Amino acid sequence: xxxxxxxxxxAWAIASAVVIAATTAVVATTLHTPMARLPxxxxxxxxxxxxxxxxxxxxxxxxxxxxxxxDILPVTNGQFLDFVRQHPEWRRSRIKxxxxxxxxxxxxxSDLKLPEEARAASEPVTNxxxxxxxxxxEARGLRLPTTEQWEYALADQGRNQKEIAQRSLDWFSTPxxxxxxxxxxxxxxxxxxxxLVGLVWEWTLDNNSFMTGTEQRNTSSKDDxxxxxxxxxxxxxASDYPAFMRYxxxxxxxxxxxxxxxxxxxxxxx
Amino acid sequence: MMRVAITFxxxxxxxxxxxxxxxxAHDHEHRSHMQASKPLSGTSIYNLTSRWTNQDRKSVMLDxxxxxxxxxxxxxxxxxxxxxxxxxxxxxxxxRLKESSPTKIRFAFxxxxxxxxxxxxxxxxxxxxxxxxxxxxxxxxxxxxxRELAAALGVRYRRDASGGFDHSAIxxxxxxxxxxxxxxxxxxxxxxxxxxxxxxxxxxxxx
Numbered sequence: 001x002x003x004x005x006x007x008x009x010x011a012w013a014i015a016s017a018v019v020i021a022a023t024t025a026v027v028a029t030t031l032h033t034p035m036a037r038l039p040x041x042x043x044x045x046x047x048x049x050x051x052x053x054x055x056x057x058x059x060x061x062x063x064x065x066x067x068x069x070x071d072i073l074p075v076t077n078g079q080f081l082d083f084v085r086q087h088p089e090w091r092r093s094r095i096k097x098x099x100x101x102x103x104x105x106x107x108x109x110s111d112l113k114l115p116e117e118a119r120a121a122s123e124p125v126t127n128x129x130x131x132x133x134x135x136x137x138e139a140r141g142l143r144l145p146t147t148e149q150w151e152y153a154l155a156d157q158g159r160n161q162k163e164i165a166q167r168s169l170d171w172f173s174t175p176x177x178x179x180x181x182x183x184x185x186x187x188x189x190x191x192x193x194x195x196l197v198g199l200v201w202e203w204t205l206d207n208n209s210f211m212t213g214t215e216q217r218n219t220s221s222k223d224d225x226x227x228x229x230x231x232x233x234x235x236x237x238a239s240d241y242p243a244f245m246r247y248x249x250x251x252x253x254x255x256x257x258x259x260x261x262x263x264x265x266x267x268x269x270x
Numbered sequence: 271m272m273r274v275a276i277t278f279x280x281x282x283x284x285x286x287x288x289x290x291x292x293x294x295a296h297d298h299e300h301r302s303h304m305q306a307s308k309p310l311s312g313t314s315i316y317n318l319t320s321r322w323t324n325q326d327r328k329s330v331m332l333d334x335x336x337x338x339x340x341x342x343x344x345x346x347x348x349x350x351x352x353x354x355x356x357x358x359x360x361x362x363x364x365x366r367l368k369e370s371s372p373t374k375i376r377f378a379f380x381x382x383x384x385x386x387x388x389x390x391x392x393x394x395x396x397x398x399x400x401x402x403x404x405x406x407x408x409x410x411x412x413x414x415x416x417r418e419l420a421a422a423l424g425v426r427y428r429r430d431a432s433g434g435f436d437h438s439a440i441x442x443x444x445x446x447x448x449x450x451x452x453x454x455x456x457x458x459x460x461x462x463x464x465x466x467x468x469x470x471x472x473x474x475x476x477x
Contacts, residue, residue, distance in 0.1 A: 096312035096313070096317050097312045097313045098312060098313050098314060098315065098317050098318075098422060099317070130421060131418075131421065134418075205417070206417070206428070208417075208420055208421055208424075208425070208426045208427070209426065209427065209428040254421075254424055255421030255422065255424075256422075
């Protein structure tokens, strides 16, 4: 039984890698997610850039994103299991509290045992902290994508944005399922990337960049005393509710938090 | 050779200028060495393995601060906003401690501006502000080192259009092992409060 389970998860990985390699011309190993190459381009950031304290805010201006590579799928439990096998310090029993809270890999049966392995191996890994996600990507010679890169991938050069927004809204209004479905089930976007919305939320490298809301909890008199500088400024499109949701979530997460619907994917130089 | 001589001179001067709260450079390093055999607490910031360069151009790991409590902030030298206030608050804490008791404590300034805040610039900043080199260390790190430390300390930061940063104004107190014991999150620092925490730390039996 065990052997069959192992085979089937491997078979899935090989099959998906073959299909994906055929469509995106990415050479893939069975262990790691294939990556898509994203050409550089302009991207209009959701948050307007502050011009410095005391100065008028700057309206959003497009910023240039350099070409990069991005995993076409979120990292799975199966892949993360391989990682902790090779890097024992990231196993559940050994993780340092500095790097992850006590929900780290909470759904796993033990250090090296997934729940219902055949199913879980192809589902996105969740309950991982920013530190653990970074360490995983680093072990592959990669990084987490910056928030701008991630949003650039989602913006997909303007393709199907209405549909993406609607899918996001549908997702927000659906209660969390007991476990997320397998990665790569839906349609890829124009860059060949799957599951940016609808499966799990994802860590970004500079998750700790944005300062709306929670940072201001402790200030009673002066709203902007909590941070040096002007804090949050305007947004480019106030009707973009899904974008507010994404940034609000990023703001609410601290690097050691492990949340059951937050996973990640990795990014690399072109 | 020149550098050796300067280092020697610095050590000699810091030995000479011993105030109740001061620790000589030699004593400090000796202490960290002694503790190195004991495993670090899992909550210690010193579990981060990034390298930093201090204002004397010495490459160090965070655990070089191990052995005494440390008051820590992340800021940048060209900041004209709240940062000067944060540093002034830390100096106020330092002054309070000198008056009250021979508490051993260090002060650390970690720059979030990897591009601009070179060790030389940090040194000039420290001298300009009169930061006592016997207590204060200022650190330059690369992007990754800064990002990891900020993550561990819960500091948020983001570059703005003028080349500066928006960043959380947080002063953190680390115990001798590098674990966060107290944080003042909103730049409205009350020196007395921090001093009380530091004094409590130096009396472990009472805690």
